[in-house]
Amino acid sequence: xxxxxxxxxxxxxxxxxxxxxxxxxxxxxxxxxxxxxxxxxxxxxxxxxxxxxxxxxxxxxxxxxxxxxxxxxxxxxxxxxxxxxxxxxxxxxxxxxxxxxxxxxxxxxxxxxxxxxxxxxxxxxxxx
Numbered sequence: 001x002x003x004x005x006x007x008x009x010x011x012x013x014x015x016x017x018x019x020x021x022x023x024x025x026x027x028x029x030x031x032x033x034x035x036x037x038x039x040x041x042x043x044x045x046x047x048x049x050x051x052x053x054x055x056x057x058x059x060x061x062x063x064x065x066x067x068x069x070x071x072x073x074x075x076x077x078x079x080x081x082x083x084x085x086x087x088x089x090x091x092x093x094x095x096x097x098x099x100x101x102x103x104x105x106x107x108x109x110x111x112x113x114x115x116x117x118x119x120x121x122x123x124x125x126x127x128x
Contacts, residue, residue, distance in 0.1 A: 008059035015052030021045045083109045088121075099124055 022045035028034040029042055086106025093101055104121040111117060 008056060008062075011052055011055035011059050013052075014048055015056050018045055018048035018052050022049045082111055082115065085109060096124065 022042065025034070025038050025042040025045050028038045084106040086104060088102060088104035090100040090102050092098065102121070102123045104123075106119060106121070108115070108117055
């Protein structure tokens, strides 16, 4: 069974290869080059790009969560809970399809001196 970080690397490589491939195929189709072969390959390249982006985002979060658990230890203590208060704005712009553009503001209520504190968070999509 491959390690989670290996799956994350494979998904990232898929996205890195499929995105430029899709861009090239799309450009060739738009300028009228390549014919039926390019038209048939373009949806596959787009699917690979979307799958690579989604899989690398999900596996990246899992790898990050695994690293946080390992770094902080596996024991749960009440003092390890972090909380914050804030608000966020989500915009669904036609240029991004159904993916929301997110801007969040927050202030930590409980934090540790080793925490990486961010007051503003910006993301595109459902996974941050």
